[in-house]
Amino acid sequence: MHELSVCRSLIAQVEAVAIQHGARAVRSIRICVGPLSGIDPDLLQRTYPLARAGTVADTAGLIIEHLPIRVRCERCGFESEAAPNRLICTRCGDWHTRLLSGDEMLLASVELETDDGLPASPDQARIF
Amino acid sequence: MCDTCGCNITPGNGHLVASGGKLSRTEDGKAAVTVLRGLLDENDLQAHHNREHFDRHGVLAVNLMSSPGSGKTALLEATIDALRHEFKLAVIEGDLETENDAQRVRAKGVPAIQITTGSACHLDAHMVHDALHLLPLTGIDIVFIENVGNLVCPASFDLGHHRNVTLLSVTEGDDKPAKYPVMFRAADLMLLTKTDLLAVLDDFDPQRAEAALRQLASEAPAIRLSVRSHEGLDAWTAWLRRELSAQRQRVAQHASARPAGQPDGHRLHHRMAASARPGYVFLPAKP
Ligand SMILES: Nc1nc2c(ncn2[C@@H]2O[C@H](COP(=O)(O)OP(=O)(O)OP(=O)(O)O)[C@@H](O)[C@H]2O)c(=O)[nH]1
Ligand SMILES: [Mg+2]
Ligand SMILES: [Zn+2]
Ligand SMILES: [Zn+2]
Ligand SMILES: [Zn+2]
Ligand SMILES: [Zn+2]
Numbered sequence: 001m002h003e004l005s006v007c008r009s010l011i012a013q014v015e016a017v018a019i020q021h022g023a024r025a026v027r028s029i030r031i032c033v034g035p036l037s038g039i040d041p042d043l044l045q046r047t048y049p050l051a052r053a054g055t056v057a058d059t060a061g062l063i064i065e066h067l068p069i070r071v072r073c074e075r076c077g078f079e080s081e082a083a084p085n086r087l088i089c090t091r092c093g094d095w096h097t098r099l100l101s102g103d104e105m106l107l108a109s110v111e112l113e114t115d116d117g118l119p120a121s122p123d124q125a126r127i128f
Numbered sequence: 129m130c131d132t133c134g135c136n137i138t139p140g141n142g143h144l145v146a147s148g149g150k151l152s153r154t155e156d157g158k159a160a161v162t163v164l165r166g167l168l169d170e171n172d173l174q175a176h177h178n179r180e181h182f183d184r185h186g187v188l189a190v191n192l193m194s195s196p197g198s199g200k201t202a203l204l205e206a207t208i209d210a211l212r213h214e215f216k217l218a219v220i221e222g223d224l225e226t227e228n229d230a231q232r233v234r235a236k237g238v239p240a241i242q243i244t245t246g247s248a249c250h251l252d253a254h255m256v257h258d259a260l261h262l263l264p265l266t267g268i269d270i271v272f273i274e275n276v277g278n279l280v281c282p283a284s285f286d287l288g289h290h291r292n293v294t295l296l297s298v299t300e301g302d303d304k305p306a307k308y309p310v311m312f313r314a315a316d317l318m319l320l321t322k323t324d325l326l327a328v329l330d331d332f333d334p335q336r337a338e339a340a341l342r343q344l345a346s347e348a349p350a351i352r353l354s355v356r357s358h359e360g361l362d363a364w365t366a367w368l369r370r371e372l373s374a375q376r377q378r379v380a381q382h383a384s385a386r387p388a389g390q391p392d393g394h395r396l397h398h399r400m401a402a403s404a405r406p407g408y409v410f411l412p413a414k415p
Contacts, residue, residue: 002250002281009170017161030160031167038284038310039167071345085306087313087345095342103389105167105284109160 003043006105007051013107018056023112026060030109034067034102035084041066060111069102171285172390174253178260178288183384185265188375189273190368191287191387193311194295196277199321199355201229203295203364204272206355208236210365215269215372220259222251222276229274239263250281253288269372279304283314283389291371292387297322298332305340312341314389315348317367324354348388 010031018026033039041064048062069082073089074096080089082102088095166172182189192200204219211217219240221229230242241259243251256273265271273289275282283292294315296304299322305312312318318341320334338350351367353360378384 002248002284005171005248005252006167006284010167012170013163013165013167017163021161028160036310036313038281085309085340086343087309088343095345096347097345099345107163107165107167107169109162109164111160 002038003040003047004051006039007044007047010107011051011055011057014057014060014110015055017110018112021112021114023056023114025113026057027111027113028061028063029057029107029111030063030065032065032067032104032106032108034104035069036099036103037105039105065108067101067104070100071097072100073097168285171253174257175286175288178253178257179290179384179386180288181257181260181265182271182288182290183379185268186376186379187265187268187271188291188368188372189271189287189289190291190293190371191273191275191282191289192293192295193275193279193282193314194277194297194321195279195300198277198295198297198300200274200277200295201232202355203319203321203353204233204274205236206358206361207272207365207368208233208238210361211270211368212237216267218263218265218268218271220256220263220271220273222255222274224249224276245276249276249278250285251275251287252285256287256289270368279308279311283311286386286390289387290375290385291316292389293317293319295319295321296337298325298329298334302332302334302337303340305337305344309344310389313344313346314387315341315346316388318346318348318350319360319364320350320352322354322356323352323359324356346388 010029014026014029033041033044045062045064052058052060069084069087070079071082071087071089072079073092073094075094076089076092078089078091079100080091082090087097087099089097192203194200208217217238219230219233219238221233221240221242222245223229223242224245224247226244227242230240233240241263243255243259245251245255251273263271273287292314294312296318298320320337323334326332334350334352341348341350349367351360351363353364375385
């Protein structure tokens with residue numbers, strides 16, 4: 001069951017983000033998971049309370065966004081959704097397709113509780 | 129990390145994080161810190177470092193994955209017999225328990241480091257790194273990593289190797305690529321093993337197994353192989369020679385290669401470059 005390793009890695013990243021922003025606590029964690037990531041979202045959700053215990057994310061909820069599998073045909077250019085074990089083009093049947101999404105396992109965002117608050121207006125939103 | 133060029137944002141998920149997209153704010157409209165890092169980033173960074181170890185020594189690293197008992201160690205024994213005068217080989221063995229497989233390899237005169245994972249059902253990049261520091265790479269041509277017998281999670285962990293080989297023995301059923309798409313999508317080469325047994329198994333059709341692999345949009349070649357009859361051993365060693373010379377060319381050009389099946393493969397380079405200076409994107413509370 002590698003979901004526990006994945007959860008531990010997730011919490012380590014969240015802790016790093018929390019420290020960097022001087023956060024008191026983490027309110028919620030959002031991740032994106034595709035069916036071809038090899039992660040079972042239900043198992044992950046059940047393992048998560050074990051991993052977060054005693055960390056800055058002690059009370060943080062885990063929100064899992066499911067991403068669809070999408071492929072693009074290299075021959076005819078058609079884009080479509082696909083099943084995990086049928087990644088061929090649904091229009092021309094060719095198996096030379098490229099995966100556009102569906103193998104992700106990403107930490108998308110973290111909602112933090114800070115003392116001074118986060119930038120809240122659009123013009124403050126920036127990359128640093 | 130892709131705060132600077134957005135390389136974690138794919139055509140498939142970009143709409144979710146775009147301003148006003150589902151992930152750009154939390155339920156109550158509070159600002160959230162957008163991270164967009166792979167969940168296995170820590171492992172991937174270690175894997176990147178492991179790959180530097182291999183590349184620095186011009187070594188080709190091949191990860192063998194399969195169900196328990198599909199013939200990984202038997203393949204290694206046969207490979208050592210076939211290539212012992214041509215190349216210097218070394219093996220990293222992963223098992224839940226026992227040194228049995230490492231001993232089988234050492235009995236053939238090849239260095240082998242055994243990793244016993246205890247309860248972990250896969251190898252990860254940190255375990256392989258520990259093993260690498262026990263294994264002198266100078267003069268070695270190919271390192272084989274025999275993963276824990278398991279058709280599920282080993283596919284998710286980059287170990288810092290260059291190529292994945294997935295074994296499917298003919299006693300397991302020809303529908304395995306359809307049942308375990310994550311594993312078989314990760315194969316750079318599929319080996320159909322124990323083909324000497326095909327004579328007594330009337331329901332395994334190698335062509336069906338290959339067709340199931342193509343359904344995963346995989347271009348990986350499939351080789352039918354038996355360590356008993358020696359069928360396919362020449363094709364297998366020819367594949368290894370080609371891969372080793374490709375690795376040497378890459379090393380000469382200061383390039384490297386990641387195995388199939390790792391998400392964001394073509395975007396990783398950016399991420400590694402950017403990860404040296406962490407930073408996060410702040411998104412507005414309500415656009
Ligand atoms: N008939 C036949 N048997 C084979 C062949 N290759 C392996 N075997 C047998 O299959 C059994 C398992 O082989 P191993 O090489 O130990 O399998 P493995 O994948 O290393 O197993 P784990 O490390 O436990 O996952 C042994 O009894 C081998 O002799 C083959 O080509 N033909
Ligand atoms: Mg073995
Ligand atoms: Zn098409
Ligand atoms: Zn980038
Ligand atoms: Zn595992
Ligand atoms: Zn090192």
